[in-house]
Amino acid sequence: MTQLTANLNPKILDDDFHHSTESLDSLAPRLLAWFAENGRHDLSWQQHQTDTPNPYIVWLSEVMLQQTQVTTVLPYFARFMASFPTVQDLAAAEWDTIAEHWAGMGYYARARNLHKGAKQLVEVIDATGEYPITLAGWEAIPGVGPSTAGAIMAMGLHRYGVICDGNVKRVLTRWAAIDGDITKSATTKELWALAERLTPREQSGLFAQAMMDMGATLCTRSKPACLLCPLQDDCLAHAQGRETDYPVKAKKQPKPSKFSNALLIKNVDGEILWLQRPDNGIWGGLWSLPLEFIEKTSGNIKGKTAPKQTDASDEKPLKVASNEKVYEAEFTTAEQIINEWLDKNQLIAKSVSNTLLDDAPIKHSLTHFHWYLTPQLVTLNTKQAQEITDALQSAEININWLNTEDAQSKLGLPRAMVKILE
Known part of the structure; x- marks a missing residue:
């Protein structure tokens, strides 16, 4: 379990959620069928079409995708991979070189954490012969939180992993009409519990990619394409005509x-x-x-x-x-x-x-x-x-x-x- 889900009851009951067991059980098959036909399968970092996934690629892309859209990340990712094709190359690089590669993408602490994380990962690989294979092992890497760790486990290692990033939270709050403030810990726990309940033990990497694609291409922030959504039949926000009311988030104070x-x-x-x-x-x-x-x-x-x-x-x-x-x-x-x-x-x-x-x-x-x-x-x-x-x-x-x-x-x-x- 991740840090955020560690305090949940060990047994998640269907009664805890707003949908029937049938709806809960059928969500993953519906989503995966949609993804197979309509999802993105040509992103540089995707690993679902290989039998030998590379966790370095997924880790690098996931860090870049924090706070940054796919279209912006694509050229940066390509440039990083050309200059630093392995985690050892990234760890050995001078900071000035990494900073120059990152410049313009913003949130520069991510680049600092990448450099530190690469050095730490090389130490792990030198000691064990492989990348971390547990959630805790990945969460120990600078800049890697529960959702990023889950993504690396699921997509980068083809093991079981759960994600609950911004795209996933938007999909889940609408589908289940979760009206708690997503900045509050109680709502975060509820969302993680639902994500865990819905994520299949097998193909959790495919499911993670499908959920991210749903949030990025259909269940968008301001103009969700509900008529194309494989979850529209039992989406509670859609049934109420209140799609854009979710997720609920406290209004930010004006920036100084x-x-x-x-x-x-x-x-x-x-x-x-x-x-x-x-x-x-x-x-x-x-x-x-x-x-x-x-x-x-x-x-x-x-x-x-x-x-x-x-x-x-x-x-x-x-x-x-x-x-x-x-x-x-x-x-x-x-x-x-x-x-x-x-x-x-x-x-x-x-x-x-x-x-x-x-x-x-x-x-x-x-x-x-x-x-x-x-x-x-x-x-x-x-x-x-x-x-x-x-x-x-x-x-x-x-x-x-x-x-x-x-x-x-x-x-x-x-x-x-x-x-x-x-």
């Missing part, structure tokens, strides 16, 4: 907004200064322009997107926050060094263009906040460029001076930085 200048610090050769972000925190291990936190002094509307900057008479200008706590929370060590150096040398950043500064800062949305980034240009002479380089290197900070083209081809850049360069 943060504001930063993105400093394009150029040397006489037209190269830009790039900093490698600390391993922890936002964009861990990736490369970024130096960022300068901005505090909105007025005109800020909590919970709404940033208003356009208008005439100075309408709104006080933005200012760099000087509050020590804010400063330390927003700035990396490298950025503190840069800001102090710029202040000492009385170098003032200039807007890249009036349009960018006054009309539309670049908006980049992250999990917990919206980030408004305003590009600002600082041009240094040869002596100044060497001074700031020495100051950063003396603090053991990884830096690079590269033009925009080389930065995009050689460094792992977060999508927000690519937006600025574009």
